[in-house]
Amino acid sequence: MLHSSLRNNSIFCLGGNCNTQTIIPNRDIAKVAHLAMLNQMSKDIKTNPVSVFSGKHRKCKKDVFSFLNCCSSMTGWGRDIGLSQCKSKEQELALYRKKGYCYYIGTYCSSRIPILGICLARKSTYCCFQSKLARIFQEEARKQLKIDFGTPECPKCRGLTVKELQKVDFTKIKIWMNYLVIYSLRLKTA
Template sequence: DTYLTPTRAVTGAPLTCVEKSQTCKTQILGVCLEYDVTLDCEERTCKASNLQCGETFFCIDGDCYDEEQKQNDNFSEAASGLAALGEAAKSFSAENLRVFTGNAASCSKKPIGLSDCCADSGWGNNIGLTQCSEEEKSLSDAKEKKLTIELGEYCAEKVLGVCIRKKKSYCQFDSKMTRIIQEQGKQQLDLGFGSKKHPDCSGFTPEQLQQVDFSKIDMSDFYEDLNANMEL
């Protein structure tokens, strides 16, 4: 018979942790988006004594642990944080000192049925869509990729009091991450997107960005793309 006495470090929450130092690692427009925090933590260890008889293992004290490796559930959260930093840098507008910026976009449709450049589908076989502009075609692609926020519809042209052309307004973004942070961040700060006729898709000022609670941002849309593109 053979006695095995493995030792492992406990991966759960440590007994006590004390913050030793905190420094800003990534800063944009005076706002710290990522910190390096040094913690002094007590490490716990435990031992399990097992008895091996032939090919059978027994726990002497009845308190054996499972050594199976488990996936880190915080990976998506960490990856989304890194992506947010990247998007903040890419979407930075030096002209008005804002981050996570978008652009106003719109599409037209004629109630008579001649063309509907706001259609969500049918672009490949609807002959009426040939009249649509490149901007409207680009907007259609962005809607399909969930890169837009719809602001509403209004009448853009009337004849004898009858509306003959309507427009739909959107805020369009270069990435899903920017759209998510704009949509939920502005809601937190009670900021709007302007009006249907005059959209405001500008990003956050340094002061506004500092007030956004990123822990309350729902990144589930981004996680879907992350998991779909992940190579295991």
């Protein structure tokens, strides 16, 4: 009789002969997070010049008079009556934000009434990355290197160069804490 079980640490039994193994959990999540970060870096490396964790800037628009809101709810009375619709890039941004891939840079007035100067529409700007881990690394590394993400009107979502990576103190990057949160959330949903 073939039997397998994880109860009582019994891993595999064949004909009643069981090998008991002790499962020792790896409590060093910092090393796991570091390996995951290095794996992501190898997938994301760009050449000419070499950089890692490159992002793309994304913007969404919100009209002042609730005509259309493409930054959070994808709604508005302009959409309700069929006069306006959110762009596909704004819908994509909403998905990236939900996954935690984007860093919020800020909001600016993108459309004004001439002479009066009244703002009709605002745009919010984000830097979006390939993964949540890439976003977290960018935030932490840029803090150390004192590199900003630019302004809402002129975002800087570039990857980090080899020279910049050499200056990063990886022991001060708190990725492991964030990775632990991400990992625990995955376990809860599994």
